[in-house]
Amino acid sequence: MAPRKLIAGNWKMNLLKAEGEALVRALGASLASEPKPACDVLVCPPFTLLGALAPLCGEAGLALGAQDCHAAPSGAFTGNVAAPMLADAGCAYVIVGHSERRSLHGEDNATVKAKAEAALAAGLVAIVCVGETEAERDSGKAEEIVVAQLLQSLPEGASAGSLVVAYEPVWAIGTGRTPTVAQVADMHAALRKALGGAVADAAAVRILYGGSVKPGNAAELLAVANVDGALVGGASLSHGDFWAICQSCG
Ligand code: PGA
DSSP states (O other): OOOOEEEEEEOOSOOOHHHHHHHHHHHHHHHHSSSOOSEEEEEEOOHHHHHHHHHHHHHHTOEEEESOOBSSSSSSOTTOOBHHHHHHHTOSEEEESOHHHHHHSOOOHHHHHHHHHHHHHTTOEEEEEEOOOHHHHHTTOHHHHHHHHHHHHOOTTOOTTTEEEEEOOGGGTTTSOOOOHHHHHHHHHHHHHHHHTTOTTGGGSEEEEESSOOHHHHHHHHTSTTOOEEEESGGGGSHHHHHHHHHTTO
16 A cells, blocks of 8 residues: 655745744644645744744644754754754654755765664654756666665665655756656656665655645646655745645545
8 A cells, every 4th residue: 555645845945933833823724624635744944943833833733844964963063953953843854865955065875874864863754855967867867876866875774664755856846847747657666666675664665756846736746656745845835835735635
């Protein structure tokens, strides 16, 4: 049986406290109404809002996650935030290896793996992001490249309860462009197969699609085999859009 879908909102470096609180409250009101969407709903606000939003998310029935963590549990790392701090703030999830971290902060697969292992050690679910650039897609080797990225980024000892994978083609993030349904199906099948050799309960690991997911394309993308949810950036900042995407799960 396919895992229950997860719709995750990645707020990136957006929203101040009052805006974040209003969004969480609006999502909570929607979640309390009928019909309930067939998915778990997660929001990943900036670090500064985690503490304030944790109790509101609890009341709203939303899971809370962060957008990054450091690989060390504590120490002299000015400006960084450790995984146990995220758990302490009320997070259940943390995104690691987002393409913006990989490209703008020079994070390689080894760094992402170390961060994912730190997340697991702190009792968090690691959302490990992978995805090809446009040049890699054009080279015809996207699957090979993304599978290698996944295998090198996977934390040791992961299981479906501690790992989510997010396939996000770099060229689809924030661009309004998306891969075809066939391209998504092929990539997700390749990732599922690769997980089979690395994680005992690979069939139960949620593999999200991310990159320009909107209300208008969500139903089609979420219906693809092995697509167990979505990682949503821009559209997660609007209650109407994000909720419409949640409802696209059926
Ligand atoms: P987007 O971002 O939905 O704005 O394309 C997705 C992401 O970066 O997680």
